[in-house]
Amino acid sequence: MRVLVTGAAGSVGRTLVAGLAAAGHEVVGLDLLPDPAGATTWHVADCTDADAVHEAVGAQPLDAVVHLAGDPGETSLPEALSGHVVSTGALLDAMLAHGVGRMVYASSNHAVGRHPRAELTDGVLTVDVRVRPDTFYGVGKVAAESLLSLYADRYGLDVLACRIGSFEEHPTTVRHLSTWLSPDDCIRMVHACLVAPAPGYAVLHGISANTRAWWDLEPGRRLGYEPADDAEDYAADVERREADDAEGAVVGGPTTFGDLERPALDRLPS
Ligand SMILES: NC(=O)c1ccc[n+]([C@@H]2O[C@H](COP(=O)([O-])OP(=O)(O)OC[C@H]3O[C@@H](n4cnc5c(N)ncnc54)[C@H](O)[C@@H]3O)[C@@H](O)[C@H]2O)c1
Numbered sequence: 001m002r003v004l005v006t007g008a009a010g011s012v013g014r015t016l017v018a019g020l021a022a023a024g025h026e027v028v029g030l031d032l033l034p035d036p037a038g039a040t041t042w043h044v045a046d047c048t049d050a051d052a053v054h055e056a057v058g059a060q061p062l063d064a065v066v067h068l069a070g071d072p073g074e075t076s077l078p079e080a081l082s083g084h085v086v087s088t089g090a091l092l093d094a095m096l097a098h099g100v101g102r103m104v105y106a107s108s109n110h111a112v113g114r115h116p117r118a119e120l121t122d123g124v125l126t127v128d129v130r131v132r133p134d135t136f137y138g139v140g141k142v143a144a145e146s147l148l149s150l151y152a153d154r155y156g157l158d159v160l161a162c163r164i165g166s167f168e169e170h171p172t173t174v175r176h177l178s179t180w181l182s183p184d185d186c187i188r189m190v191h192a193c194l195v196a197p198a199p200g201y202a203v204l205h206g207i208s209a210n211t212r213a214w215w216d217l218e219p220g221r222r223l224g225y226e227p228a229d230d231a232e233d234y235a236a237d238v239e240r241r242e243a244d245d246a247e248g249a250v251v252g253g254p255t256t257f258g259d260l261e262r263p264a265l266d267r268l269p270s
Pocket of ligand 1: 006007008009010011012013030031032033045046047048067068069070071072073083087106107108109163164165166167168
């Protein structure tokens with residue numbers, strides 16, 4: 001398949017550009033930044049700029065878009081809405097205009113980050129819990145998922161929201177032993193999302209087959225995502241910290257503790 005990867009210069013993007021190409025896909029990159037490897041067909045563009053996105057999506061025939069672009073950290077509410085929702089809307093409109101039928105979206109556990117594990121049935125996080133963002137970043141991901149749902153219903157697009165846990169080379173905290181997504185499993189997950197027959201609107205958890213996982217992997221498996229890595233292989237190297245129990249007690253971990261709290265809108269002093 002020919003696939004446009006947005007945010008292609010980022011940490012997930014660099015992994016997917018190489019990994020999807022190795023899996024036989026023809027990859028086109030898009031980012032605010034130039035191609036770090038200099039080896040891929042590439043568009044330097046801002047995903048919040050509808051004209052630039054329209055041009056980049058229409059520059060070559062595409063089978064799918066993998067939308068990763070966006071700041072993975074906490075921002076102001078307007079920045080979160082622009083970076084995650086406006087960008088997604090611009091891409092969806094461009095896909096409709098150019099006949100591209102599928103988007104794989106990098107959503108996040110922070111869309112449901114405020115769920116305490118102790119309140120979940122059998123302590124397992126399913127993909128159908130109510131949205132419960134832990135940050136403005138999480139609010140952005142919730143709203144982007146809503147937009148995907150709207151475009152799936154209204155226009156019949158196939159859209160898959162991967163609620164990614166912790167994408168890291170190796171797990172480095174006790175929380176990661178549950179939430180880790182290995183680079184190879186990230187490639188397996190996105191490949192499965194690209195080739196799953198007629199998924200419609202789907203949500204899955206983006207984590208590896210971690211022994212300590214408590215986020216349901218079945219929605220991904222039903223789509224053909226069979227994770228192969230396990231954070232437990234690195235458990236002996238992970239240093240224990242005082243914050244581990246608190247981080248492990250809630251889906252979003254450290255981002256739920258309050259030090260990211262700020263007003264939704266910064267006002268000028270009166
Ligand atoms: N890394 C994780 O553990 C994790 C977990 C959950 C979700 N995610 C999501 O996965 C995606 C990728 O995360 P990452 O860790 O690779 O982040 P990253 O910061 O390493 O990469 C993001 C890339 O997007 C680009 N970008 C940002 N805004 C853009 C715009 N408006 N137009 C074009 N390019 C833009 C940046 O230049 C950067 O190259 C993000 O959407 C993030 O929210 C990541």
